[in-house]
Amino acid sequence: MSVLTRPKGLSGAAGPAAPAGRAKRMRTWTPYAFLAPYLALFAVFMVLPIGFGFWTSLHEWDINLPAKPFVGLENYTDLFDPSSVDGGRFWTAMRATGVFTLFSVPLLIVLPLLAALLMNGRFRGRNLYRAVYFAPYVLGVAVVGFLWRFLLDGNIGLVNHYLGLEVQWTTDVPPAWVALIGVTVWWTLGLNAVIFLAGLQDIPRELYEAAMVDGASAWRRFRAVTLPGLRPVTVFVINATILASANMFGQSYLITAGAPADQTKTAIYLIAETGLRQFDMGTASAMSFILAAFLMAASALVFGAFRDRSRR
Amino acid sequence: MTRDTRGVRRALLHLVLAVVAALYLSPLVYMVSTSFKTREGAGSTDPQWIPDPFTADAYREILSSQDSPILTWFVNSLIAATGHAALVLVTAAPAAYALARLDFRGRTAIFTMVVATLFVPPVVLLIPNFLIVNELAWVDSLPAVIVPAAAGAFGVFFLRQFFLTLPEELEEAAELDGCNRWQIFTTVVLPLARPALVTLFLLAFLTNWNDFLWPIYVLLSPDSLTLPAGLGNFQGANNIRYDLLMAGAVIASLPVIALYLVAQRWVIEGISRSGLKG
Numbered sequence: 001m002s003v004l005t006r007p008k009g010l011s012g013a014a015g016p017a018a019p020a021g022r023a024k025r026m027r028t029w030t031p032y033a034f035l036a037p038y039l040a041l042f043a044v045f046m047v048l049p050i051g052f053g054f055w056t057s058l059h060e061w062d063i064n065l066p067a068k069p070f071v072g073l074e075n076y077t078d079l080f081d082p083s084s085v086d087g088g089r090f091w092t093a094m095r096a097t098g099v100f101t102l103f104s105v106p107l108l109i110v111l112p113l114l115a116a117l118l119m120n121g122r123f124r125g126r127n128l129y130r131a132v133y134f135a136p137y138v139l140g141v142a143v144v145g146f147l148w149r150f151l152l153d154g155n156i157g158l159v160n161h162y163l164g165l166e167v168q169w170t171t172d173v174p175p176a177w178v179a180l181i182g183v184t185v186w187w188t189l190g191l192n193a194v195i196f197l198a199g200l201q202d203i204p205r206e207l208y209e210a211a212m213v214d215g216a217s218a219w220r221r222f223r224a225v226t227l228p229g230l231r232p233v234t235v236f237v238i239n240a241t242i243l244a245s246a247n248m249f250g251q252s253y254l255i256t257a258g259a260p261a262d263q264t265k266t267a268i269y270l271i272a273e274t275g276l277r278q279f280d281m282g283t284a285s286a287m288s289f290i291l292a293a294f295l296m297a298a299s300a301l302v303f304g305a306f307r308d309r310s311r312r
Numbered sequence: 313m314t315r316d317t318r319g320v321r322r323a324l325l326h327l328v329l330a331v332v333a334a335l336y337l338s339p340l341v342y343m344v345s346t347s348f349k350t351r352e353g354a355g356s357t358d359p360q361w362i363p364d365p366f367t368a369d370a371y372r373e374i375l376s377s378q379d380s381p382i383l384t385w386f387v388n389s390l391i392a393a394t395g396h397a398a399l400v401l402v403t404a405a406p407a408a409y410a411l412a413r414l415d416f417r418g419r420t421a422i423f424t425m426v427v428a429t430l431f432v433p434p435v436v437l438l439i440p441n442f443l444i445v446n447e448l449a450w451v452d453s454l455p456a457v458i459v460p461a462a463a464g465a466f467g468v469f470f471l472r473q474f475f476l477t478l479p480e481e482l483e484e485a486a487e488l489d490g491c492n493r494w495q496i497f498t499t500v501v502l503p504l505a506r507p508a509l510v511t512l513f514l515l516a517f518l519t520n521w522n523d524f525l526w527p528i529y530v531l532l533s534p535d536s537l538t539l540p541a542g543l544g545n546f547q548g549a550n551n552i553r554y555d556l557l558m559a560g561a562v563i564a565s566l567p568v569i570a571l572y573l574v575a576q577r578w579v580i581e582g583i584s585r586s587g588l589k590g
Contacts, residue, residue, distance in 0.1 A: 026414065026492075026493055028416070030414065030492075030493050030494075031410045031414040031415075031416035031419070032410075032416070034406040034407060034409060034410035034414065034493075034497075035406070035407045035410050035411075035422065037402065037403040037406065037407070038403040038404055038406070038407035038468060039407070039422070041403055041459070041462050041463040042426065042429075042463050042465075044444065044463070045437070045441060045444065045459070045460040045461075045462075045463035046429050046432075046437070046463040046464075046465075047429075048440070048444065049436070049437045049440035049441045049444060050432065050436060050437070050440075052440040052443065052444070053436050053437070053439055053440035056439060056440060056443065063443065063446065118325060118328065118329060119329070121325070123322065123325070123326075125326070125329075127577075129329050129333055130580065131572075131576050131580070132333040132336055132337060133332075133333070133336060134576075134580055135336075135337070135340070135569075135572065136336070136340070138518060138522075138568045138569065138571075138572045138579070139340075139522070139565050139568065139569075140521065140522025140523070140524060140540050140564065140568070141522065141524045141540070142522070142524050142539075142540035142541075142543045142544055142561075142564065143343075143540075143543075143561040143564050143565050146543060146546070146557050146558075146561055147339055147340075147343050147558070147561060148339070149552075150343075150346070150552075150554050150557070150558065151339060151342065155357065156355055156356065156357050156554075158342060158359050161357070161358075161359055162359075186336070186339070191583065194580050194583060194584040195583070195584050197584065198581075198584035198585055243433065246433075247433075247434070247435060249524070249525045250524045250525065253524075253544070254544070267435075268435050268438075268525070271435060271438065271439070272438065272525060272529055275438065275439040275442070276438075276439070276442055276529040276530075277529075281439050281442075281443065284438075284439050285436075285439045285440070288435045288436045288438060288439060289436060291433065291435055292432070292433040292435060292436045295433045295435075296431070296433065299431065
């Protein structure tokens with residue numbers, strides 16, 4: 001392998017935009033052969049379903065019935081009519097998703113950022129703490145959901161025991177929201193914290209040193225160096241957290257089962273039940289496109305908000 | 313700042329982090345503890361951190377249960393997670409390499425389209441992918457939980473970013489030596505990319521092992537379930553047996569905890585860096 005010992009690390013070697021090297025002795029179909037296996041999957045399970053899902057939403061579509069009549073936008077107009085059965089259920093579920101997202105996202109930004117700041121110094125055991133806070137995230141929602149349903153049990157649960165309460169965390173609102181949000185924070189705080197931590201470590205030390213030389217206080221350094229340095233990471237984390245919170249399913253399914261009276265049944269929970277239990281796939285598809293529109297609007301808002309800031 | 317106040321601050325920091333860490337792990341400790349209790353012990357209103365009597369009966373009962381064949385679920389989960397992670401690597405790596413290094417018509421268009429799907433809310437795929445999987449006659453079988461999720465763009469995106477950081481000289485040298493693209497890819501690029509490949513494998517494995525929503529709807533009969541889906545069946549049961557459920561939860565957690573302990577750094581670095589290099 002003498003070829004491998006050529007001088008390495010020449011500057012400019014990793015110019016990310018530069019494609020293949022100059023000497024191209026490559027058959028024209030070679031790149032497509034590299035791409036083919038993935039693109040086959042991509043076409044069948046990503047591109048096709050997006051179109052097919054919309055097509056389904058224009059029909060009265062039951063997997064078990066041979067006739068799937070075209071109904072145009074009727075599934076959508078039905079959902080936008082709050083007095084219809086589907087419309088009523090759907091907006092209750094959208095409200096549940098909205099409540100959960102609205103309250104969980106700020107907590108899942110602020111607390112992980114705080115944890116990341118605490119762990120940002122160079123001290124003994126830093127990696128151990130990081131590993132501990134991240135640990136719940138490697139467990140699946142099935143484990144997390146059942147574990148907390150047990151701990152939150154109104155009669156035998158540890159939470160009530162240690163807090164000296166008799167709250168029905170799994171069947172009453174608002175306690176159920178506190179439970180669902182608290183469990184989610186416990187479960188995913190570490191994820192956002194390690195992303196923030198990586199972002200903090202990418203901020204050049206010289207910026208802090210320069211600020212110190214200028215006599216900036218710790219708070220001032222946080223405002224002038226840390227926060228701007230974290231902006232791209234923060235945009236990413238906010239967006240990813242909104243998406244994750246708006247897709248909350250397992251916690252609600254396992255801890256509250258949507259109780260009381262479907263008030264904690266989230267939109268994706270209702271979509272899955274409507275489409276994959278009652279097989280009303282046209283309505284369920286229409287629901288998923290409306291939810292998706294809301295999510296994309298939320299993402300656009302976040303990107304917009306942060307872009308304006310940087311222009312100022 | 314004087315040396316003393318710095319020492320006090322450091323001690324305080326450790327105290328806060330350690331107390332929170334202990335609180336953080338305590339639910340998991342209680343899960344393990346409950347799995348070694350009797351039925352009565354698990355249902356008791358007095359919290360017991362060290363089971364008395366201490367018994368493995370819950371494990372014995374759940375492992376021999378006819379209605380919930382947890383060993384079958386375990387094997388199913390293992391096959392599904394391994395198969396899925398392998399499929400992700402085998403398909404994403406060559407595609408990512410082509411998009412990072414090869415020059416061809418449509419490269420930008422294909423890359424843009426693949427990346428754009430990272431912004432498509434996955435909820436729109438749920439119903440149509442069920443219909444497609446149904447057409448393929450995969451409902452209630454493992455391919456349904458192995459294949460469709462491998463179409464996600466994350467693996468391609470993640471590996472492409474890594475390939476772009478590799479020095480090109482090595483590939484050029486191999487090319488001068490008469491290697492074709494495939495040989496360059498397999499003998500030069502893949503060995504260099506081992507850390508990224510391992511990370512991607514771990515992330516894909518963990519995600520698939522823990523997946524819940526899709527398997528509970530697409531797998532139906534008791535023998536074809538994955539572990540989380542099987543546990544999910546206890547939902548809604550009257551008089552939940554928490555001793556059994558916690559034993560099941562421990563069994564479902566063991567492989568991911570073991571992976572995490574062995575490869576913690578790679579998992580965390582992989583996840584924390586994946587979103588940043590965009």
